[in-house]
Amino acid sequence: MTPYMITFFVMVGVFMIGCFALKWPVGVSMLAAALCGALEGMLAHGTSLMQTLTDTGRMMVEGEFGYVDTILTIACAMIFMKVIEDSGALDALSSLLIEKFHKVPAVLLILIMFIIMFPGMITGSSTAAVLSAGSIMAPVLILLGLDNVTAGSVIAMGGLLGMIAPPVNTAALVICAGIDVPYVGFTGPLLLLTFPLAILFVLMLGLPKVKNLDYEKLKPALEKQDETRKQYGFKIYIPFFVLLVLMIFFKLIAKNIGVEDVGMPVIFLVSAIVGLFTGRKINPLKAIPEAVRTATPVMAILMGVGMFIEIMTATGVRGFIVMTCLQIPEALWIVACCISIPLFGAVSSFGACSVLGVPFAYIYGTYLGGNVVVCLAAISLIAAVGDMMPPTALAGLFAAQVTGVKQYTKILKKCIIPILILLVYAGFVLVKSKTFAWSVFG
């Protein structure tokens, strides 16, 4: 195991030097770490220099393909976001929601939370939730009086819970595939795990800021938004309806009538194209490159992460990490589960489900005799926290981006208490899975 430890330290060391000493972008630092890890790991294993170079070159590119679908979704979602921002649709929707619900701020907050969660619920992706509904709700939250960091935190936690809430929970599906359990009966446990937390978190973070909401005082700040609403009327909301209708159709209905899912990138692009004609005039040649430029650092991180994981796996570092986590005493398994899965999620939350979620599902569902469905649901919730872990931190990074927070770590700090509550709750349900077996239906 010692050679693996050396490779592990080489990779982590190079990443830290790149990130902090040389101030390279995170994606580039991960590329350098993967390259150095591959050379050290393979040569130390006795592989010839030629073979090492050949394999490294191939694996670096192969690893990038692990995230090609996510990268496409991000690029297209950013284009959609830019279009609805520039067209004035975001402003209009914000002022409308505040006007209608300002008398019941708690209800408004819960409604906003469910709206943020919705795209995650039907796609199984926190990125989709944050970039679509999150970006739409960000100005509403800010206008309600939440500071940018708190608004970003609400959106990030909504994204996490949305990706786990039913009907589509990709994290649970990945674990199901790993242990051959059908994805049946998950609705109840997932509702039980996510909705109470969603209501708790949005009220915990948002209510202190909005409970004394004075609409009359807010009105002058909404002047610009109201004007856009009046100017374009209902037309300005059409891109939202197109997005909603396409999502519901392709994610929930299409598969039942034999129509193929066109995928989130196309749904975002079609909605963006519609947005070009429903509000203020937009120059696509200016808006699209700007949107893609905004998303480039995150896309680079994902490519770097792909290379990093591929090399970690090939050189045995991944196995070393998994074995280290599983070697701890039985009594501490729950602690290991609640710490190692989110930490591994720093490179990929779905990767964490496959690599660590599957062994823990066996441990709790089979070895310790728990209820398999409840165990898997709880583990998937734990895994969702991985989307807040740097460097990838997809939910956190995008929540920062849509709320205009420059340092994502501020959002992470704000979310620490909700995350701890989430982990304790999920850990409790995991350990006491049999007690929650009643929730398994459908």
Add this chain to the structure above:
Amino acid sequence: MKKKGLISTCIILCVAIFMTVYAGISFSKKRNFVEDVVTEGSAVTRTMKLSTYNQYLANTFGDVDIYVLEGKEPGGSALILGGTHANEPAGHMAAIVMLEQFVPTKGTIYVIPDICKSGLSHNDPLEGTPQYLHFTTAEGKVRTFHFGSRASNPIDQWPDPDTYLHTSGDWKGLHLSENAYTVQTLSGSEVRNQNRCYPGIANGTLTEKVSYAVTNMINTLKIDMVIDLHESSPEYAVNNAIVAHERAMEIAGMAKALTLEEEKNIAIKVEPSPVNLRGLTHRELGDYTDAFALLCEVGNPSQGRFRGYTDEALAITGKDPCYKVASEIHNGALLYVDYSSGDFPISLRVARHVTTVAALIDEMSYEYPDKEILIDNVPDYDEMVETDNLGLWLR
């Protein structure tokens, strides 16, 4: 400053182009690499195309060869599927050993060693696996085989949906249990998993087309037994086992007890095919055809999540320090195979498959004389394990 930025941009661009071309050539070579299955001197009497059983497969990457080994006397028939999951090399290699070595004297054996050819043509991103395996034959010839991916190549079907809704298409169940789900939601990537797409859809995705052809082939030729060869990671609960459809349980149980355990001293479990887990060969081919549907699993460290350094040697020797540690902690509760020896070589894994297939066919022949298949030249289990060189069993 501007000039400096331009130079570094050009350098980065050149490196990126070089890497893209370099990796592209490697991927292209793998995609187009053809394995040399040797039929000369073997008992293969003819080959057919899989598209014979699904017209929509013609001229696609999934239109593979079916090798037919016919005995002099008519009798029963069996279909052996290898390469369903291309990252499980013992399944693929066992099928090749059988088609090159088995000599049926009665009945017919059909072998498809690369049923998911698309999966053989690429590797899984993020898994860091080798591209090829090499074996040296008794004559000193080096033969090269694919090490591939668990799923079909995205070049053949992309993108994956968020979730894969498995359906049985237009098939009418012949032996479908009353309580079985006929549609099931699976992880999106399972849409490219050959062993989640049965009974298949004639004009569906490439993976579904292949599955459809297999189901149709079994029904058209009235094949009596189908055996799908796999490997599983040592931490997977169904391991070193035969998974049997309920109609094939007796054959599997008797083969285990009388031949594998008593005669050959091979520890093996018999697991019932779960009624509600759809898309798998042992379930769907048992439900939608009259064949006895079985699936064989054997432990393979090179596909597991705990594995250490991953290369061709690991796939062949099965020697892995991480699995050795895993076998020693928590009283071995983390693993479902005995890994105390610290290795699990491919010669042993293939030997288990070859011997299990022969035992299952023998048992069917004994229980159903009208379906009798007699085979000569079955490689000896002990000899395969002792020589520990799979190349000796390749032509």
